Amino acid sequence: MKPLLHPARAVALAFLTVILIGTAVLMLPISQAEGQAAPWTVALFTAVSAVCVTGLVVVDTGTYWSMFGQSMIMLLFQLGGFGMMTLATVLGLLVNRSFRLHTKLIAQAESRTLGLGDLSSVARLVLTVTVAIELSVALLLTLRLHLAYGLPWGEAAWSGLFHAISAFNNAGFSIHADSLMRYATDALVLLPVMTAIVIGGIGFPVISDLRNKLRDPRHWSLHTKLTLLGTLVLLLGGFATLLLFEWANPKTLGPMAFGDKLLSAAFASVSARTAGFNSIDIGVLTHESWGLHYFLMFIGGGSAGTAGGVKVGTVAILALLVIAEIRGRSDSEAFGRRVGPSAQRQAITVLFLGSAMIVLGTIVILRETDFPTDQVIFEVISAFGTVGLSTGITASLPESSQLMLILLMYVGRVGTVTLATSLALGERRMPYRYPEEHPIVG
Structure with missing residues (x-):
């Protein structure tokens, strides 16, 4: 009997399949505003960015794509954020309310912090929370856009729904060319x-x-x-640091009123970690703020959600490991609990490989372009962290560099998940151990 596909590989193949289908649909003339077939590179880049809930674009979403094309993009980032395997779990519940073990393992590969017994209840929770939040935010945005900005009900509803789904899925796609800059003080x-x-x-x-x-x-x-504490620290730290770096910048927060500065800095701190929206021009931020964005984008959000990056939990585990080493303790501890060595090894591996991908992507793009290094690093981390913020050079990159960003977006969305799951599912005890030796460190 042929062995079943490894769950981690099933996740990666599922995302790849949806990307290919999305690319084919976006290449249809009906998807393009002018009724012409989009180039395969544009369609592929957009499909990958949508499924990987990144938000980087090489064309303006609101003017290049037709209503059908925009709807397809919205469907793709809804599927990508919701989680392909979580969606499969929900469909299985609706069909027969039962799961085979392999189906549960595949779903666990997408939501890897859950136990097998939790999947049914969590799948229902995912569906409920997704629908409730997206519809609630869409309603609020629709009312605001119609009442305050005079948009017709249909246009306001479409804009509200698109941005609500994009926000909850941390996709960063907007039908406005300036993202949300027009609402910077609202x-x-x-x-x-x-x-x-x-x-x-x-x-x-x-x-x-x-x-x-x-x-x-x-x-x-x-x-x-760890996730809640890490999220709070990153949000408050990012908010305070952005205020410090941008307070007097005449191109960003400088001309704003006091309250508007606080609002824009808070929004930038939230969005920088994975969402990809911007209410101020990213291209004119100070270099210090770009450096802060490198850090926030690389970390990202929480595990088994719609966020990207190496995840807050990963960095928190490494921080605990460093603290334990500095204090001379053999165990990493927090909140009366000890972090196991397996989780520590996985965190180190994810961080190392994520850093290696960013270095590789930066070298490749620098070799092919003349853009400043800091801008290239920004685009690379944004792609790997599935953030979607840009200094404005993505559309100007050659196709080979855009293909590198495509690879980074895909690896950033499924690579670390696949890696962590493979490590967890493949862990086994060896019948022997080699003699221990301590190489010199530092």
């Missing part, structure tokens, strides 16, 4: 978008934990505590 637009970004980005295991134990934080899992 809290009634930016706050709902920020809320959707944060909820989608903390990860469904955290949402599930909060639903079941909201009133008893003592019984939250270590993953939930």
